Amino acid sequence: MADCVVTFQPDNKSVKVELGERILNAAVAADVFINSVCGGLGKCGKCKVQVKGDVSKRDSELLTEEEKENDFVLACESAVMGDLEVYIPEASRAAKHQILVKSKEIDLKRLTPITRKLRLTLPVPSLEDNISDFERIKRGLAEQNIENPRISASLLRNCAKALRENLWDVGATIAEVNGTNEIVNIDSKDSIKKHFGLAIDIGTTTVVVSLIDLNTGETISTKSNYNKQIVCGEDVLARINYAEEEEGGLPRLNKLIVETINFLIENLTLDDELCRRGIEYGTCKDDIIGIVAAGNTTMSHLFLSLDPQHIRLEPYIPTVSLIPTLRARDLNLEVNPEAVVYCVPCRSSYVGGDITADILASGLTKKEELSLLIDVGTNGEAVMGNKEWLVSCSCSAGPAFEGVEVQHGMRASMGAIEKIALTVLPKENGMEISVFYKTIGDIKPKGICGSGLIDLLAEMFIHGIIDKGGNINDLLSPRIRDGIEGKEFVVAWAHETSLGRDMIAHKKEDGEIVMEESEGKDIVITEADIKNIIRTKAAVYASCSVLLKSMNHTFEDLDKIYIAGGFGNYIDLKKAILLGLFPDVPLKKYDFIGNGSLGGAKLALLSKDMREEAERIYKMMTYIELSVNNMFYNEFTSALFLPHTDTNLFPTVAEQLDKNQG
């Protein structure tokens, strides 16, 4: 078929695609990210782009007449019919967002990485000692207490050459795979110092990969990028849906996550840091021999190319939970094809390997003290326990804190309001409400991210702008007004913002096309947004309550609360407690563990004890299914207030509110 060249603006990135390819897919191929909340189903209208060239499109009611006149189309419903220039307006661009790659470092007493490199100095064969090459290798390994090793057909085919080229003095890489020793590589003895591994956090939105020196445990470099699966839907359910309903959906989702990871591997192995260490360009990929990945259960399934459809349906059964160790070649990862790939075990369909990794990173199962771990993302997961027992649950908290389902919400990326403070002063004819905010990158704001939303709601609540139920009070202020979707509060005025401000091509009457800067828009929060956020925080809090009650504990019994996930690291803890998102316990009990998924993966990569601990966590963790749990429903309903129906649960908040009212 004929190829068409599609150029994306303003990035000026071009890509060759087949005639008839969807613009959304062309963007993925060009490594340009267009928003696609609904997964390319033509339902969300978030992927509007302006085209110059020939496209075949469906007429969508999500486009205004003006947009249609100006050649706007939905990227997901338009096919490339020739060379094309596509302008992605700001609102449709998936912004480069802050990715938390750091996690709490745990000191490993002893490195016992997933692969070991041993020097094998073998006697040269003679007529008296004429056993086969493979028996000779096994004899050498037995002398180092490695018995009955297995070997793949492809590696066996390489043995004779590897032994002779290296004069019987080789480096052997060994891994314990599913309880058996396997020979993973036979190479020169000099290769022993080139011993690399990857820790991978497979997020639904973002993928982070660390290149790690398995001899020293040091992280050489970390890279992250969007999960390319985003074009197939933004959350786990959309992806499952895509896998099930689209022709070739599962293979495509698998291909996209593998491409995402391979792209990051490519970047990591071209990294300056590697050159600095004197590792030859291009040789490194083959020296990557051990991989640990952590992801939620759906991401783990898609990574392994396993059908995720049963995760979505009661009784929510994944294909696999304690995942057998596989090889890079099984998964098309562009590293040494023999590399072992260990996935951190998933407990259930909705408590995945990312949570197991969080627990590893927190170290909570190594301690006597009673701990609670909370991971807030699109889903909220909570885990409680100590070294002897663990209970877990998950709730579909909703993606409010990720900026979805909130009109001017956005991810934590450039231009997002991340901190907010209000002052409210009585004034003639009403109130003077001032809003102070800080944006990521200190540029004009274009929306509000999770930490900003928490600040905003807490400030609105403490200043009496909203009531316990999240209703906006009728204060006299120009910032409080009736919008199209009901009452709203203006956070930033149009002239301050870059929201909707964009260079837009307009067709003049004579047909000439001119670029014009559009106007900014007010950034607001609506009553509906506030209710969404309250539902999310109520779900998280109720999950924790159910865990505690089911084990006959109260929040006071907790010694420690670990907050995992990128979201946690940037929020104002006091304000999160004020809203009733997190329990009202002394702040010193809180501990932020950062990207626990990546951190736990790294620990499992470097320590046999941690891999065993992951399996122990899998085995001892009980899972409470909330979707059919009456207690959860009651707790959730009680938590739909700020901070909670029962203010006794939030004594310091009650005190502060009293003080404010006084």
Add this chain to the structure above:
Amino acid sequence: MADCVVTFQPDNKSVKVELGERILNAAVAADVFINSVCGGLGKCGKCKVQVKGDVSKRDSELLTEEEKENDFVLACESAVMGDLEVYIPEASRAAKHQILVKSKEIDLKRLTPITRKLRLTLPVPSLEDNISDFERIKRGLAEQNIENPRISASLLRNCAKALRENLWDVGATIAEVNGTNEIVNIDSKDSIKKHFGLAIDIGTTTVVVSLIDLNTGETISTKSNYNKQIVCGEDVLARINYAEEEEGGLPRLNKLIVETINFLIENLTLDDELCRRGIEYGTCKDDIIGIVAAGNTTMSHLFLSLDPQHIRLEPYIPTVSLIPTLRARDLNLEVNPEAVVYCVPCRSSYVGGDITADILASGLTKKEELSLLIDVGTNGEAVMGNKEWLVSCSCSAGPAFEGVEVQHGMRASMGAIEKIALTVLPKENGMEISVFYKTIGDIKPKGICGSGLIDLLAEMFIHGIIDKGGNINDLLSPRIRDGIEGKEFVVAWAHETSLGRDMIAHKKEDGEIVMEESEGKDIVITEADIKNIIRTKAAVYASCSVLLKSMNHTFEDLDKIYIAGGFGNYIDLKKAILLGLFPDVPLKKYDFIGNGSLGGAKLALLSKDMREEAERIYKMMTYIELSVNNMFYNEFTSALFLPHTDTNLFPTVAEQLDKNQG
């Protein structure tokens, strides 16, 4: 590239090949076999064919002027340059030969085949019992005492579907692979009765495959064919040479043996016998789930695509001897891709899996009695021992008994003289020597096969036509004459034979081509042939002597002598002893085990005890390298007489000779 159609006569088989393909390769593709002793190097001249059409050829001195005029070319040195008709004269045709597929049957007390099929009736998942599919399978297997099974990535990908399609009531196939349980298949519970395996004898010349019902142990059908590698050389050394020196030699040899086996599998699964048993056409290949192959060390290497070059060079090191169990997908076998493939272990570079299989088939390591096992082929291998110890050796006996290196020798195929008796009567002016013979197929003879050669030499010796040294005595008889290569004995006169008789196209002077039957030729045996045969028998006998002496035994100590291989089954034992090929012990001590390679493979396929026995044989068998052994040289030299320098070793022969002289 353009395709050319090449048609081979007299079979009238056509094949499409690329322009420039060698005729020899085109023949393989057409499933027509042309002799090629040197492996397509243009050295043996055995692949002469007559062409009609455009070829690109090298001028060879192996062709006579007359042959060149009549468009004869060497198939190995001529490339197809357009559509072509190729006539393969009788002498260049690799005849369909008798293949011994039967082997001694050993009664297995209990079937413990390489794969087991179990019914797994699993509870349907619920919210209370919501473990993953794979954990559910593992739990079900643990109830049947199968712990910690491994699974491949591809099978894992199929689990969810297999369980649900079969309503949680499935047939699981399990194999013990390198000491660990592996799940090899998950299928409907009805599939339990369709449980098939293959026993494969990978011979250098011939490949035999049996389709076996693993539930009953019954052989359903057996098929055999030439090893397609023959075009790359007729013996093991020629193949190793080809692998080493030709561009892409090893992949090609591997491809040819895999094609040979896949072709036989195709035939087996289309077999009437399968239809009779009600197994649906086309479903069977996927039901073949366990495979055991036995071959000499080089054949095993080529089957596994392992470089065999170090087998050939001192100190003769194979890549592998105790061969790890692999999967059909690793080897491109067209059966269930998960099928386990076990190769019978090889002891050393020249005592291979075929010999280990012979030992299994003989059962000698299960008995107290002292046994000797002899396998005569291109190589001769001898093994001695009992249930507690084993010694082995091999000698390059030379392929005399396979008809190679003997002017009118041939394989045991249609038209081969297989039995001979002589009468010698004094007559005026000399002797009247009559030759009585029987050919395979009872047609006009075209050569002499191994059993015929043994009969012939024994008869010539007993009648005084040759002396102890193999020299032809100057008896006055038209059958004894001086030939081009020295003295020779006429076995059959030209008018009786079909040797060289062929329909040959001749170009007449006016250019017209006519078919004419050529004349037959005398079938003779030359003094040089006789010396070659004596060298072969001396090597075999000397090997056995060395084994006995090295363990301080004499032939009298032997309780049993097993003769393995197709050759053994057709020979006249008394005559073989008369020549000194086999030791002079009571005939009742001899036992023919037939195709022990196939028989042993079948035993290993059906019995865990036999697989363990194969490993025990590998471990307890000592190997004596004869090529550097002085004792062997002395024994060989002493055995270069009929029956032997030391006639005390052959008392019954001495007695018979005395009687004849008396």
